[in-house]
Amino acid sequence: MIDRRPIWLTLFIVCCALLFALLAVGPAVWLLVIAVQPAGTDLSSATGGLTLDNFKAAWRDGQMGRPLLNSVLTTVVRAGLNVMLAALAAYPLARMRFRGKNLIFLALLCTMMIPEQVILVPMFRIVVGLSLYDSLIAAVLPFGVTAFGIYLCRQAFLAVPASLEEAARVDGAGSVRIWWHVMLPLAAPTLATLALFSVIGAWSDLLWPLIVLQSQENFTLPVAVTSLMGQFSTNLRAAYAGAVLALVPIIIIFILLQRFLKPEMFGGAVKG
Amino acid sequence: MSERRFHHPATPYLFLAPAAGLLGVFFLGAVVQVVYFSCTRYTAFTGPDWVGLDNYRRLFASERFWLCLGNSALYLLVTPALMIASLGAAMVVDAKLPASRALRLLLFLPVVTPTVVASLAWKGLFNEDTGLLNVWLAWGGLAPVRWLSEHPWTLVSAMTVTLWKGFGFYMMVFLAGLLAVPKELKEAAAIDGAGRLRTFLAVVLPSLTPALALVFVVSSVSALKVFDEIFVMIKGAPITQQTAVPLLYRIAFEEGDYGMASALGVAIFACILAFSAVNLRLTRGGKGSEADA
Numbered sequence: 001m002i003d004r005r006p007i008w009l010t011l012f013i014v015c016c017a018l019l020f021a022l023l024a025v026g027p028a029v030w031l032l033v034i035a036v037q038p039a040g041t042d043l044s045s046a047t048g049g050l051t052l053d054n055f056k057a058a059w060r061d062g063q064m065g066r067p068l069l070n071s072v073l074t075t076v077v078r079a080g081l082n083v084m085l086a087a088l089a090a091y092p093l094a095r096m097r098f099r100g101k102n103l104i105f106l107a108l109l110c111t112m113m114i115p116e117q118v119i120l121v122p123m124f125r126i127v128v129g130l131s132l133y134d135s136l137i138a139a140v141l142p143f144g145v146t147a148f149g150i151y152l153c154r155q156a157f158l159a160v161p162a163s164l165e166e167a168a169r170v171d172g173a174g175s176v177r178i179w180w181h182v183m184l185p186l187a188a189p190t191l192a193t194l195a196l197f198s199v200i201g202a203w204s205d206l207l208w209p210l211i212v213l214q215s216q217e218n219f220t221l222p223v224a225v226t227s228l229m230g231q232f233s234t235n236l237r238a239a240y241a242g243a244v245l246a247l248v249p250i251i252i253i254f255i256l257l258q259r260f261l262k263p264e265m266f267g268g269a270v271k272g
Numbered sequence: 273m274s275e276r277r278f279h280h281p282a283t284p285y286l287f288l289a290p291a292a293g294l295l296g297v298f299f300l301g302a303v304v305q306v307v308y309f310s311c312t313r314y315t316a317f318t319g320p321d322w323v324g325l326d327n328y329r330r331l332f333a334s335e336r337f338w339l340c341l342g343n344s345a346l347y348l349l350v351t352p353a354l355m356i357a358s359l360g361a362a363m364v365v366d367a368k369l370p371a372s373r374a375l376r377l378l379l380f381l382p383v384v385t386p387t388v389v390a391s392l393a394w395k396g397l398f399n400e401d402t403g404l405l406n407v408w409l410a411w412g413g414l415a416p417v418r419w420l421s422e423h424p425w426t427l428v429s430a431m432t433v434t435l436w437k438g439f440g441f442y443m444m445v446f447l448a449g450l451l452a453v454p455k456e457l458k459e460a461a462a463i464d465g466a467g468r469l470r471t472f473l474a475v476v477l478p479s480l481t482p483a484l485a486l487v488f489v490v491s492s493v494s495a496l497k498v499f500d501e502i503f504v505m506i507k508g509a510p511i512t513q514q515t516a517v518p519l520l521y522r523i524a525f526e527e528g529d530y531g532m533a534s535a536l537g538v539a540i541f542a543c544i545l546a547f548s549a550v551n552l553r554l555t556r557g558g559k560g561s562e563a564d565a
Contacts, residue, residue, distance in 0.1 A: 005367075009468075013367045017375055020361050024379050027436065030404070031393035089291035092284030104288065111299040115544060117497045117517045118537035121530045122305035123298055142298040145291040175279045175287070204386035206500045207517075211525055222388040226504060229392075240396070243389040254384045258377055263447035 028247065035240040054241035058228065064242055066217055067224035070136060071203060071246070074220055078140045079198035083191050085145035090153030091179050095165065112147040120211060127212055138212040139220065143202070149194050156190035157183055192260040199257075203250045221246040306541075309534035316528035327535035337536070339512040340519040341543075343427060344496055347515055350431040350438075351492045357439040358487065359480075362446035376447070383440040390437050391430075391504035395420070398429045398505070423513045426506040433501040438494075442487045449483030450476070489551045496544050516540050 038051040058064050092098065093105055116123065123142055132138040160183060168178045184191065206222040213219055219227065225246060228239040310327055312320035331337050365376045382390065397404045398419035406416040419429045453476055461471045499517040506514065511522055520540065524533030 013364055014369065016360065016364045017367075017369060020364060021375060021378050023436070024382055024440070027390065027393035027397060028381070028385065030396055031389065034396050085291045085294070089288045092287045096279060096284045098281070098284040101284070104292065107300065108295070111295045113545070113548075114299050114303055115493075115497050115541070117499065117520070118541040118544075119299070119302040119306045120520065121309055121524050121534050121537060122302035124524070125305070125309075125530070126297065126302065142294070145294050147295060150291060175283045179287075200384055204388075204500075206386075206388055206503070207521070210503075211521075222386055222500075225388050225392070229504070229507075240392060243392045246386050247389045250384055250386065251381065254381070255377075258380075261377075261380065261444075263444050263451060266441075266444040266448045 031240060031243055031247070034237060035244045037237065054237040055245075057238040058241040058245065063216060064221075064224060064245055067219045067221045068245060068249075070218060071221040072249070074136055074139050074209075075199055075202040078143055078202040079195050081140070081144040082146060082149050082198040083195050086149030086153045086194060087184060087187070087191060088179070089145070089150045090157055091175075091183060093150070094154045094157035095183075096175075108147045108150055112151070116142075116208065120207075123208075124211055133212060134214040134218055136213075136218060139205075139209045139218075140202075142208070143205075149198070152190055152194055153187060156187035160186045189260060190265075192257065193262075193265050196254075196257045196260050199253060200250065203246075306534045306537050309531055310538045312531050312534075314529075314531040314534070316530070319531065323531070327531045328539075331532060331535050331539065336512050336519065337539075340514060340516050343424075343513065344498075344515040344543075346424060346427055347431060347434075347495050347498060348492055350434050350495050351488060353431070353435050354438050354442055354491045355484065355487055357435060358442035359446050359484075361439055361443040362450055365443065365447060366450045376443075379443060380440040382437050385437065387433070387437060387500035388504055391433050391501050394429065394433045394436065395505055398432075420506055421509060423509075426509050426513050427515075430498070430501040430505045433505065434495065434498060437501075438491065442491060445483050445487055446480065449480045453479045485551075489548055492551070493544055493548055496540070496547065516543075 035054050036050050036052070038053060093101065093108075127133055127138045127141075130138075132141065164182055164186070165178055168182050173181065204222065205220070206226065209220045209223050210226070213223055216224075216227070221242070225239055225242040228242050229236065309320055311322060311324055313323045313326070314320035361379055365372050365379065369375070400406060400416060400418055400420055403419070405419065409416055417425055419425045457475050457479075458471055461475050466474065497517055498515055499521065502514050502518045503521075511519055516536070517540065520533050520536045523529050523536060
């Protein structure tokens with residue numbers, strides 16, 4: 001920009017920035033403060049001393065080790081499936097001509113409009129019908145692929161120059177090899193973004209696991225934390241310790257993968 | 273596209289099969305089923321037996337349906353708050369301060385935070401006896417507010433979580449919009465003697481219209497679908513103080529009335545579709561109509 005910003009405006013923007021930063025981080029810090037205070041101290045004062053008792057209680061009574069493992073497992077599998085199945089389905093939609101292509105694409109866009117919340121009953125009955133109730137497979141399967149993910153991958157594949165694909169054809173590569181050796185590497189940034197979104201969504205998911213997971217050994221972290229809230233109303237702090245356990249891994253992953261988070265990805269395609 | 277067909281005729285279908293199978297069964301199939309179930313007597317133990325529109329009749333006659341639907345409508349107030357907060361955050365991040373990249377990441381942290389965790393953190397702040405908010409109110413000589421037990425404060429506290437967790441996401445949408453504003457336009461406005469405010473109102477805001485429309489539709493639809501925040505923050509409150517999806521959860525998985533819950537699902541779906549249709553109409557017809565929101 002050519003003209004300089006007046007100093008008062010810069011000051012105002014800095015103040016806003018600090019306020020936003022404080023609001024974004026404050027509640028998470030408060031969570032940590034509550035989690036490390038001994039039971040019975042005043043929640044409003046941060047001077048009650050430090051303790052790890054709440055984490056021990058969460059680990060022992062809530063058996064947080066198992067939910068932690070379950071959350072890692074379901075998140076990894078769900079994100080992996082999301083990327084692979086979406087990339088598979090997107091390839092013919094972007095690059096091949098076949099009967100029913102437009103119809104299939106339209107049906108896909110329709111599923112993007114369907115909120116899972118309104119079809120919980122049939123989804124639940126299908127899982128029960130498949131004898132998958134109270135299993136980690138049930139927590140993953142319905143969300144193994146999303147129309148949003150397919151759409152995102154299709155956009156990325158459409159941007160791959162056709163000449164690359166033709167060159168591979170001439171060299172005798174089949175569709176699977178072209179998909180794997182040409183399309184996937186070139187769409188890698190999009191796939192990484194999709195993986196990041198899937199990990200965030202799967203790690204946070206509460207409603208569906210709450211419905212299909214019944215026994216404590218199958219709980220994911222969000223379900224285990226809510227069940228701790230109900231179980232120990234006298235010592236809510238164990239739930240807070242569990243919440244800290246649920247927060248730390250996803251923040252680490254986010255910081256590691258943050259370079260795949262670009263504003264441009266939010267321009268055209270936003271999950272509905 | 274004019275590419276020649278090199279592949280086997282079955283190849284595209286094989287690529288599509290896994291995704292189409294999952295989405296076909298769990299989404300398209302489930303939509304057909306939910307409509308069918310909504311017309312049956314279907315509980316955890318019996319059914320489904322066809323009863324026509326009986327579930328809808330009972331649903332529309334029940335007081336809690338209308339109260340929860342009303343609460344969902346109130347919950348839509350989170351949308352304007354989200355739009356202001358996220359546009360503000362985007363403009364601050366776009367202001368080219370020294371650490372704007374770090375700030376962008378920091379403001380995205382709430383989006384990454386699992387909703388259960390965010391709700392618990394805010395539950396601590398909203399705690400009626402010991403929470404920071406009521407402590408501050410007391411310092412100011414004001415009476416404490418029953419954030420977690422009195423209607424409509426229960427909704428306000430849940431909406432705060434939605435706002436906190438959501439604004440970083442929509443901020444990215446606005447950032448994409450701000451980055452797409454052509455520099456030449458801004459420079460031309462500056463050369464023509466327009467001040468900062470003028471430039472913003474006449475150049476930046478109009479080109480943000482698609483982003484504003486998108487955020488408006490997406491955030492209001494997700495407000496209608498809210499569950500996690502309500503479930504964690506005000507689980508103890510009567511169901512009539514909660515919203516539509518928690519009511520569906522209660523009817524289906526605590527009372528075991530699948531038929532009724534399906535009817536409620538269809539009703540919520542109809543509301544969401546009607547809402548997005550009207551939204552799209554408005555945003556296409558009257559450009560900038562929600563620019564002041």
